[in-house]
Amino acid sequence: QVQLVESGGGLVQAGGSVRLSCAASGRTFSSYGMGWFRRAPGKEREFVAGISWGGSSTRYADSVKGRFTISRDNAKNSLYLQMNSLKPEDTAVYYCAADHEIVIRTIPDDYEYWGQGTQVTVSS
Numbered sequence: 001q002v003q004l005v006e007s008g009g010g011l012v013q014a015g016g017s018v019r020l021s022c023a024a025s026g027r028t029f030s031s032y033g034m035g036w037f038r039r040a041p042g043k044e045r046e047f048v049a050g051i052s053w054g055g056s057s058t059r060y061a062d063s064v065k066g067r068f069t070i071s072r073d074n075a076k077n078s079l080y081l082q083m084n085s086l087k088p089e090d091t092a093v094y095y096c097a098a099d100h101e102i103v104i105r106t107i108p109d110d111y112e113y114w115g116q117g118t119q120v121t122v123s124s
Helices: none
Strands: 002-007 010-013 018-026 033-039 046-051 058-060 068-073 078-083 092-099 118-123
Touching: 002 092, 018 033, 018 092, 018 118, 033 068, 033 078, 046 068, 046 078, 058 068, 078 092
Parallel strands: 010 118
Antiparallel strands: 002 018, 018 078, 033 046, 033 092, 046 058, 068 078, 092 118
């Protein structure tokens, strides 16, 4: 079992920045690929970014490429998402998730463990 807890969400103006954190506990954090997903009102959960076990590989949704950066600190059992140049369409509940596979996957159902989510609201 892996327990995940997100933090860092809030209200921010368009063009601003937010850094999300995800604290992991339980089984060995470094054994899991990690992802950030989001769910906007009235929409399905979508992939935002993913990172490999050791952090050497990352993958981003086209909609956030160049604006968001995913990173991890295995010594601190933590995952991060730096979000810059935020847009109103980035408004969503953001979730971190853990996946035992070595490749970075983008389908929510492939991920085994989920946090409870943190709300990010971008005002125009």
